[in-house]
Amino acid sequence: MKILVVDDETDVKMLFEQRFRKEIREGEMHFAFAFSGEEALGFLNSNPHEAVLILSDINMPGMSGLELLQQIKQKYFQPPPRVMMITAYGDKENFDTAMRLGADDFLTKPLEFPVLKEKLKAIL
Amino acid sequence: MFIALKTKIWLTVLTIVLLFTCFTLIYFPLKQGESLLHNYNNEVQNHANTVALGVRIALKEQNYEGVQTAMQFVRGAPGFEFVSLLQVDTVWNEKHDSFIIKETVFGTYPDSVHVKPGQVSTDSIIIKRAPFQTPEMSGDIEVGFSTKEIIESKHKIQRTSLMASGGIFILGLLISLWLARNISVPVRVLRDAARRVGQGDLTANINCISNDEIGDLGKAFNIMVSDISKAREELREINQTLSDTNQRLNTTLTDLKATQTQLIHAEKMASLGEMTAGIAHEIQNPLNFVNNFSEINSELVDELHDELKKGDMQSANEIARNIKENEEKIVFHGKRADSIVKSMLLHSRTGSGQKELTDLNDMVDEYVRLAYHGMRAKDKTFNVDFKTELDPELPKINMIPQDIGRVLLNLINNAFQALNSAPYPPEGGHKKSPKVSVITKHIPPLGGRGQNSVQISITDNGPGIPDSIKDKIFQPFFTTKPTGKGTGLGLSLSYDIINAHGGEIKVDSIEGEGTTFTIILPV
Numbered sequence: 001m002k003i004l005v006v007d008d009e010t011d012v013k014m015l016f017e018q019r020f021r022k023e024i025r026e027g028e029m030h031f032a033f034a035f036s037g038e039e040a041l042g043f044l045n046s047n048p049h050e051a052v053l054i055l056s057d058i059n060m061p062g063m064s065g066l067e068l069l070q071q072i073k074q075k076y077f078q079p080p081p082r083v084m085m086i087t088a089y090g091d092k093e094n095f096d097t098a099m100r101l102g103a104d105d106f107l108t109k110p111l112e113f114p115v116l117k118e119k120l121k122a123i124l
Numbered sequence: 125m126f127i128a129l130k131t132k133i134w135l136t137v138l139t140i141v142l143l144f145t146c147f148t149l150i151y152f153p154l155k156q157g158e159s160l161l162h163n164y165n166n167e168v169q170n171h172a173n174t175v176a177l178g179v180r181i182a183l184k185e186q187n188y189e190g191v192q193t194a195m196q197f198v199r200g201a202p203g204f205e206f207v208s209l210l211q212v213d214t215v216w217n218e219k220h221d222s223f224i225i226k227e228t229v230f231g232t233y234p235d236s237v238h239v240k241p242g243q244v245s246t247d248s249i250i251i252k253r254a255p256f257q258t259p260e261m262s263g264d265i266e267v268g269f270s271t272k273e274i275i276e277s278k279h280k281i282q283r284t285s286l287m288a289s290g291g292i293f294i295l296g297l298l299i300s301l302w303l304a305r306n307i308s309v310p311v312r313v314l315r316d317a318a319r320r321v322g323q324g325d326l327t328a329n330i331n332c333i334s335n336d337e338i339g340d341l342g343k344a345f346n347i348m349v350s351d352i353s354k355a356r357e358e359l360r361e362i363n364q365t366l367s368d369t370n371q372r373l374n375t376t377l378t379d380l381k382a383t384q385t386q387l388i389h390a391e392k393m394a395s396l397g398e399m400t401a402g403i404a405h406e407i408q409n410p411l412n413f414v415n416n417f418s419e420i421n422s423e424l425v426d427e428l429h430d431e432l433k434k435g436d437m438q439s440a441n442e443i444a445r446n447i448k449e450n451e452e453k454i455v456f457h458g459k460r461a462d463s464i465v466k467s468m469l470l471h472s473r474t475g476s477g478q479k480e481l482t483d484l485n486d487m488v489d490e491y492v493r494l495a496y497h498g499m500r501a502k503d504k505t506f507n508v509d510f511k512t513e514l515d516p517e518l519p520k521i522n523m524i525p526q527d528i529g530r531v532l533l534n535l536i537n538n539a540f541q542a543l544n545s546a547p548y549p550p551e552g553g554h555k556k557s558p559k560v561s562v563i564t565k566h567i568p569p570l571g572g573r574g575q576n577s578v579q580i581s582i583t584d585n586g587p588g589i590p591d592s593i594k595d596k597i598f599q600p601f602f603t604t605k606p607t608g609k610g611t612g613l614g615l616s617l618s619y620d621i622i623n624a625h626g627g628e629i630k631v632d633s634i635e636g637e638g639t640t641f642t643i644i645l646p647v
Contacts, residue, residue: 009409009413011413011453011456011457014449014450014453015413015416015417015420018416018417018420018424018446018450019416019420021446059497059500061496061509061510061511062509062511063509064507064509066507088405088408088409089500089501093505109408109409109412110408110411110412110415110416111412113416
């Protein structure tokens with residue numbers, strides 16, 4: 001199962017690759033990265049048969065994480081992939097919107113990587 | 125040449141008196157004397173004629189006694205000296221070739237006087253003749269009268285004239301004195317008073333008021349001085365009022381300036397306040413990276429030790445390379461956080477900044493993010509897309525970074541706020557996704573001439589600006605926000621800042637379509 005990380009901060013790629021270097025090295029986890037909602041949709045469209053877990057930031061220029069979530073859950077993909085939202089704004093409204101749109105999890109920045117690691121392992 | 129009025133009066137009166145004196149003293153006695161002498165001459169001639177008539181009658185009658193009586197007829201007349209009877213005969217001259225007139229003294233009364241024929245008048249005696257003719261005898265009666273009385277009379281007239289002249293002279297002097305007193309003195313008093321008024325003494329007053337034009341002048345002068353005094357008093361009061369007003373105006377001006385400074389600062393702080401959440405968020409991201417990469421590096425250093433112990437140099441090198449890369453990221457994101465804090469400090473700084481060459485693209489990018497996250501932090505439902513199109517060829521601009529930063533922040537904030545306050549498009553209607561775009565563009569000089577400039581346009585697709593307020597938005601204190609929400613200084617200050625940079629700022633807006641603010645700055 002591939003984990004697609006969506007964030008407009010490009011250094012997130014390097015960060016995840018470092019944080020999960022053991023898991024990547026041992027083949028436990030496979031990561032893909034998209035730097036905008038549009039790019040993420042493009043990835044999903046071009047890799048329709050890959051079972052995907054999506055980790056998406058909410059605040060991005062252009063298509064926001066919530067819009068991406070909406071599109072993934074309501075329009076394109078069956079069965080819909082698991083989507084975990086990540087945001088610096090961990091308020092109730094954001095949380096409620098994400099949940100209403102079908103988010104599977106909701107994480108706040110700064111990310112607790114040990115916690116994330118546990119969650120990902122449990123899913124996998 | 126200054127001649128005092130007094131002197132003039134003196135001179136005038138003296139001239140008149142002197143002329144008059146000359147007349148009474150010289151001309152009048154002379155004429156009188158002449159007249160006296162003339163009359164006396166006539167009188168003496170009359171005496172001579174009378175005697176001649178008496179003598180002729182007596183001779184005709186051959187009454188020699190009568191001749192005597194006739195001759196003595198004038199003896200009682202005043203000034204009588206003598207009367208003489210001269211016989212005049214025409215006789216041959218010695219050669220008997222022509223006739224001569226021969227005069228012979230026939231008789232004289234009184235006998236003591238010796239009369240010579242051909243005697244004439246002198247200063248002391250007047251001699252007159254009167255002819256007579258009878259068949260017996262023809263001749264002249266000659267009378268002599270003394271001029272003593274005439275001379276005495278002349279002397280008397282001269283004395284009287286002298287006295288009269290003296291009297292007139294003294295009278296003239298008195299009149300002069302009086303005129304001088306009545307004209308010169310009040311005029312001098314007026315002059316002195318006028319001088320005092322000229323020197324600022326408004327108590328000067330004319331007391332000796334005579335009942336004539338000078339008196340009127342004095343009265344008019346007093347009224348004038350009193351008017352001037354009143355006018356000066358009024359002027360002083362008005363000046364005082366003006367001075368007070370000025371004082372108050374100055375105080376107000378100082379207060380206003382202080383208020384203005386405070387307002388400008390408040391405006392800065394308000395925009396900074398709006399940015400606080402955005403700034404926090406913007407700092408949060410790089411700090412997360414710094415923390416994460418530091419933690420990773422710490423783990424990697426441990427792993428490096430392990431690999432070195434195992435002697436796996438290839439792995440060790442790999443790890444060291446990773447550490448190095450992570451370290452670069454730490455430095456990069458540390459600097460990023462640093463620059464955000466610096467720009468925040470720069471923005472809050474008061475006073476005039478220094479111009480420096482600044483990359484406008486970096487600035488636009490930074491402030492768009494700050495504004496976006498600021499809005500996002502304040503309003504959870506805020507969801508606006510933003511796009512930046514930054515011209516890579518954009519030259520650096522010499523500007524005061526914090527000032528231009530404020531302008532950008534203000535315009536970008538306005539754009540975001542315009543979208544956030546816009547009503548959500550109705551269901552089924554054309555959904556317009558709210559969007560702000562910031563575009564920078566290098567504008568080369570037209571036709572290769574003139575100046576390079578850059579253009580920054582900030583566009584939103586919000587509700588637009590109604591035409592009715594379009595020309596007011598750059599006015600100080602004009603705001604569409606509720607009281608207490610906006611200072612109304614943002615655009616006004618932006619306008620001033622762009623002007624001070626020699627640039628221009630303009631707005632294009634269509635209601636319902638959106639708004640574009642365009643800034644043009646010279647390179």
